[in-house]
Amino acid sequence: MAVEVRLPTVLRSHAGGSSTVSAEGATVGEVLADLVRNYPGMAGQIVTDDGSLHRFVNVYVDDDDVRYLDQLDTKVADGDTVSILPAVAGG
Amino acid sequence: MLRLPAAVYAEIVAHCLGGLPDEACGLLGGDPASGSVARCYPTPNAAASAKLYTVDSRDVLRADRDAEARGMEIIGVFHSHTHTDAYPSPTDVAQAPDPTWHYVIVSLRDSHPMVRSYRIRGERVDEEPVAVDPR
Numbered sequence: 001m002a003v004e005v006r007l008p009t010v011l012r013s014h015a016g017g018s019s020t021v022s023a024e025g026a027t028v029g030e031v032l033a034d035l036v037r038n039y040p041g042m043a044g045q046i047v048t049d050d051g052s053l054h055r056f057v058n059v060y061v062d063d064d065d066v067r068y069l070d071q072l073d074t075k076v077a078d079g080d081t082v083s084i085l086p087a088v089a090g091g
Numbered sequence: 092m093l094r095l096p097a098a099v100y101a102e103i104v105a106h107c108l109g110g111l112p113d114e115a116c117g118l119l120g121g122d123p124a125s126g127s128v129a130r131c132y133p134t135p136n137a138a139a140s141a142k143l144y145t146v147d148s149r150d151v152l153r154a155d156r157d158a159e160a161r162g163m164e165i166i167g168v169f170h171s172h173t174h175t176d177a178y179p180s181p182t183d184v185a186q187a188p189d190p191t192w193h194y195v196i197v198s199l200r201d202s203h204p205m206v207r208s209y210r211i212r213g214e215r216v217d218e219e220p221v222a223v224d225p226r
Contacts, residue, residue, distance in 0.1 A: 056188055058152070086188030087148065
């Protein structure tokens with residue numbers, strides 16, 4: 001599956017300044033792995049070393065936060081948009 | 092430098108006062124190059140706490156899309172401190188997602204709200220001036 005990935009500003013420098021790139025995969029986890037293969041500077045910034053979603057980012061398939069779906073196992077279809085945005089929280 | 096139209100400044104302070112006794116929060120849309128805010132996105136505090144705030148992920152997405160449709164970007168976040176100074180807490184610094192963002196903190200500790208803005212790069216916190224544009 002080819003999907004469009006929308007990048008947050010903080011990751012764009014690793015993709016030559018692009019706000020949107022394309023990546024391949026059948027699940028969100030595969031798409032993010034493909035993204036990191038293409039743009040190694042993003043390694044560790046979206047998915048942690050233990051294979052879970054980094055708590056400082058939100059990842060969506062179209063309008064839905066994957067944390068409310070099947071996390072990294074959430075399936076994607078051709079033409080879906082995967083958006084990565086910062087998780088916004090503090091004290 | 093963070094530039095806030097007077098209407099946005101008023102909206103930020105009103106949202107923070109309206110959120111008491113909990114912290115209140117929201118996102119700021121504008122031009123990343125100039126630091127000019129054009130639009131305020133007040134959101135609920137999903138943490139519903141006087142000591143923490145969380146912008147629900149769906150509200151982040153909604154604000155991001157609206158800003159993009161208007162040719163802007165999300166360039167920062169604001170939140171209130173109900174009982175402490177308008178300075179980033181260790182939690183704020185640890186969870187600051189983007190070194191290019193403006194982190195606006197509204198202290199409601201005293202009788203008059205105090206609005207301040209910071210850039211946070213890693214552990215480093217730099218205050219920046221806030222200009223309120225009277226238009």
